[in-house]
Amino acid sequence: MGDVWVYIEHKDGVASPLSFELLGIGKKLAQERGGKVCALIIGENVDPLAKEAFSYGAEKVYVVSNPLLKSFRSDLFTKSACELISKYGPDIVLFRSTTQGTDLSSGVAGKLQVGLCADAINVYHDGNVLKMVRSAFGGRFNVTVANERVTPKLVTVRPKAFEMPEKKDGQEGEIIKESVSIGESDALIKILDFVKSAVTVNLVEADIIVSGGRGVGKPEGFNLLKEFADLIGGAVGASRAAVDSGWIPYEHQVGQTGKTVKPKLYIACGISGAIQHLAGMRTSDCIVAINKDPDAPIFKIATFGIVGDLYQVIPKLIEKFKAKLGR
Numbered sequence: 001m002g003d004v005w006v007y008i009e010h011k012d013g014v015a016s017p018l019s020f021e022l023l024g025i026g027k028k029l030a031q032e033r034g035g036k037v038c039a040l041i042i043g044e045n046v047d048p049l050a051k052e053a054f055s056y057g058a059e060k061v062y063v064v065s066n067p068l069l070k071s072f073r074s075d076l077f078t079k080s081a082c083e084l085i086s087k088y089g090p091d092i093v094l095f096r097s098t099t100q101g102t103d104l105s106s107g108v109a110g111k112l113q114v115g116l117c118a119d120a121i122n123v124y125h126d127g128n129v130l131k132m133v134r135s136a137f138g139g140r141f142n143v144t145v146a147n148e149r150v151t152p153k154l155v156t157v158r159p160k161a162f163e164m165p166e167k168k169d170g171q172e173g174e175i176i177k178e179s180v181s182i183g184e185s186d187a188l189i190k191i192l193d194f195v196k197s198a199v200t201v202n203l204v205e206a207d208i209i210v211s212g213g214r215g216v217g218k219p220e221g222f223n224l225l226k227e228f229a230d231l232i233g234g235a236v237g238a239s240r241a242a243v244d245s246g247w248i249p250y251e252h253q254v255g256q257t258g259k260t261v262k263p264k265l266y267i268a269c270g271i272s273g274a275i276q277h278l279a280g281m282r283t284s285d286c287i288v289a290i291n292k293d294p295d296a297p298i299f300k301i302a303t304f305g306i307v308g309d310l311y312q313v314i315p316k317l318i319e320k321f322k323a324k325l326g327r
């Protein structure tokens, strides 16, 4: 009773960075209800991930290992997760609101016929009621969703909404290995080949993002942003206007129909601050806006604002950072 499960994401047996971040809040929620925080790992040859999960605080790890589960396939992973959830009856199951977490959690919710609170930024118990806070109307409001009765309570949590738990090597726990009744015929998807995207950008996990909008004016402008981002250890983001103009691929888009990010530093260059863009980045810890127009709405949410032409401001920043970093 009261157990909280955290779904651990990985790619072919290698945990993605921050996969274990929900074990911290999972532990707190479990302790409040007298339960344990448990990791759910589905894949092939994923035993090493159990060890990692223990080091981030998991008390119990459920492992499903099967060659059919080598790569993420929604239908097979959903069936496996549902079998285990139905058998062990956790109170809460937490997923990250990443592509994989969103896909799997919605499949589980559909199959188990329970509700799902998506993209929560806070999760807490209020007495016996689980409350989940998520943003609504493009980030203008926060709404609180209450789940009083239905179990399991499924929640996807926005990456970085909670601190990563401290890693302590050598921690042990209980491993429960389970087999599931899946066959290739359960899969609607067959993976014939995996073509790696030429774009290697991990905006969701980035601590620093240098983002460009229509104000960048041309595709080559993103080379300048990339030079700046590389110098300060950041990733390059973009507004939809820049993506729609074909200056940068969609993988870089931040916002309502792009990625939701929460870096420590978000530098918005030539971005006006439309509500749909803000929806994806307004919870960044520190926002620096560079814009020619002193009345641009982005300045209303910016921590620091620089009124000026990005083609003058960014080269100066590059120069200053190079001097400071000794490069």
Ligand SMILES: Cc1cc2nc3c(=O)[nH]c(=O)nc-3n(C[C@H](O)[C@H](O)[C@H](O)COP(=O)(O)OP(=O)(O)OC[C@H]3O[C@@H](n4cnc5c(N)ncnc54)[C@H](O)[C@@H]3O)c2cc1C
Residues within 6 Å of the ligand: 212, 213, 214, 215, 216, 238, 239, 240, 241, 242, 253, 254, 255, 256, 257, 258, 259, 269, 270, 271, 272, 273, 274, 275, 276, 277, 280, 290, 291, 292, 293, 296, 308, 309, 310, 311
């Ligand atoms: C359903 C829907 C979903 C959407 N989803 C998204 C989304 O996910 N992400 C997103 O970003 N948008 C999204 N949009 C689009 C959004 O409404 C805006 O159109 C878009 O964000 C505007 O992008 P921008 O700020 O780059 O461009 P603009 O609004 O045109 O702003 C450009 C800014 O650059 C400044 N500027 C110009 N030249 C310079 C210069 N040389 N130096 C400095 N500043 C300069 C200008 O002053 C201006 O403020 C969505 C819209 C809809 C309807």
